[in-house]
Amino acid sequence: MRQKVKEAVGAAIETMLLSAGGEKSPPPAVSVEVPPEEKFGDFSTNAAMVSAKIFKKSPLKLAEELASALRADPLFESVAVAPPGFINLVVKKSEWTDEFRGIPDDNSEYGKLPAREGEKVLVEFVSANPTGPLHIGHGRGAAVGDAIARLLKKAGYDVAAEYYTNDTGLQMENLGRSTLVRYKQRFGQDVPFPENGYQGEYINDIAKRVADVHGDKFLHSAEADALPFFSSFTGEVILDDIKADLDRFRVRFDVWTSERAFHASGAVEGALNSLLAAGMIYENEGALWLKSKELADDEKDRVVKRTSGATTYLAADIAYHADKYKRGFTKIIDVWGADHHGYVARMKAAVKALGRDPDSLQPILIQIVSLKKDGQIVAMSTRSGKFTTLKEVLDEVGVDAARFTFLTRSHDAQLEFDLDLTKRQTSDNPVYYVQYAHARISNIFVQHQNAGNTSRGIPDWTLCNEDEVSLMKKCLAFPDLVEDSAKGLAPHMLTHYLVELANMFHKYYHASRVITPDAALTATRLALVARVRTVVKNGLELLGVSAPEKM
C-alpha cells in the first residue's frame, strides 16, 4: 500500500513539474510514511516541504496545490494539509480490504518482495576461530547475521550465508600445543602449560579423546612431529561442536570456507603478487605493505607479509575477499565483532586495491554483549577459558528467547543479556508475547473445528469495524518492514513491529469475539485473524523464532 501511495504522490509532483514548464531539477527525496498518530491519516508525506524550493513556493501553498491534485485520485478517501506543510492522506477503506484480501490465509511467501535482478549478496558471519566453543557474543553475531540473510532473501536478493574458518596460523599452533600439553599431563608428565595457551576445560576433554584413541603414541615424539596432528585434530573437534551449536541455534550456512585452503591453493600468494604488480603493495624493510593509508585513509599502511616471509591474517583475507568477488557477489556483508572495527579501513583499502567499489563491502559491527548473572557482569575471554558458552545460554533460556533477545537491539548498541531475567521472565518476555498471539489464533481455529465446522465460510469485508481495519493496515505494512529492515540491515526493526502487531491483536482479541453466532461475521473475522497469523508466522520465521500452535 505504501508503494501505491508513493506512486500517486510521485505522479502528482511530476504533473506539477511539467505544467510548471519544465524538467527542472530531479524530483527530490520525497518520503511517504506512517505518521505517529492515527489522526494524521494512514500516510503522510513531506513532498511539499522538500520540493518547496524547486517550485519557489511556500511549503504550505504547495501542499495545498498538491493536495487538490491528489484529491482527484480515487485511492484516497481524504487529503488534508497540516502546517508546516505535511500532506496527510487517508486511503479508502475498500482499498485496504481489497489489498488485505490478497494476503494468503496460510502461506510463507507473504512479504516476499520481487527479485532484484543482478544483485547477489554474500553475508559472512560468526566465522569464529575454532579455538574454543561459541560464546554468547558469537551467539549475537549468529542471530543477527542469520536474520539479515533471511531478510535479504525475503527482500528479493540472491543471498548466500558463509562461515570463514581461520584454521591455520599461530593461534592454531597455540591451540594444538595446549592440547598436547594436557595430553602429556594426563600421562603424569610434569610439563608446564604454555603462557598463552587455551585453558578451557574442553581442551582437557579433547586430550582425553586423543589418549583414548591413540594411547601414549605421541608421548615420546618430538613436538614438531606431534603438533600438526594436535592442531588439526583439536580444530576439527571444536569446529564440529561449533557446527552443532549453530545447528541447534537454527543458523544455517550455505558455504564453509577455510583459510588454510586459500594458502594451499596459492591464492594468497597470487593475490599478493597481482596487487604488487598493480602497485597497491610495496616492499619496505623486508616486509610487504598494503597502501591502506592512501587507499582508504587508514591510520597507517599494513603489513601483509612479514620479514620472516610469513603472510599475515590480512593477506589471507585479501585473497578471501578477492574470491568473494570472483564468485560474482555484488554486495558483501561482513558481520564482525566490534573489537574488529579497526579492521574496517584496511579491508576497504583491500577491496579498493582489488579494483572493486569499497562501498560494495559493508561491515556490520556487532557490539559487545555483557552477560549478567546473579546480578553481576561476567567478564569473558576465550583464552582464559572464562566465558559463558552459547550452549549454556541455550540450555537456560532456550533458542527462541535467545534469538529474540539478540534481535531486539540494534547491532551497534551494546547489549546487556541478563541471564536470570531472561530465564525467569518466561511469562513476560516479549518473545512469548508474540508467540502467544500466534498460538491464540491457532486455538481459535481449533475451537471452530471442534464446533463441527468444516469450512471457514465466506468473508464479507464490508462488515469490518475500525479496529479490524487498523489491524489490516498493520498487517499490510509487513512488506514495508521487510524492505526497510533489509535495506537498513536492521532485523530489530522487524522485531519491534511484531511486538506492535501482537499488541494490536491481543487488544482486538480481548475486545471482540471471533467466533460468534453470526455466520458472515464469524467468517470475516476468521479470515482476518488467519491473515494476522500468517504475518506473525512469517515475521517470526525471518527472525528464526518458532511459531507454536499451542503454548
Add this chain to the structure above:
RNA sequence: GCGCCCGUAGCUCAGCUGGAUAGAGCACCGGAUUUCUAAUCCGUAGGUCGUGGGUUCGAGUCCCGCCGGGCGCACCA
C-alpha cells in the same frame, strides 16, 4: 594521545536515512475473565533525550567542543 560505538523513564532498550504532543517492555501501584488460552487486556505514575554551542521552516536524529562508559590503536588473529 588518536580512532570507532554508545549516553533517551528507576532498569533494559526502540525512535526507520531531519518531521507533528519523545515510545515499548520490565519493575511499582490500582482495576478487568459466567463466553475462542489471564503467557492477555485497561488505567495511574515516571523525561532538561549526558552537557554547551551551531546548521534551518523544524534537531533525540546532522556539525563542533566538553563530560561519562565501552572497544580498538601489532611484522596477532
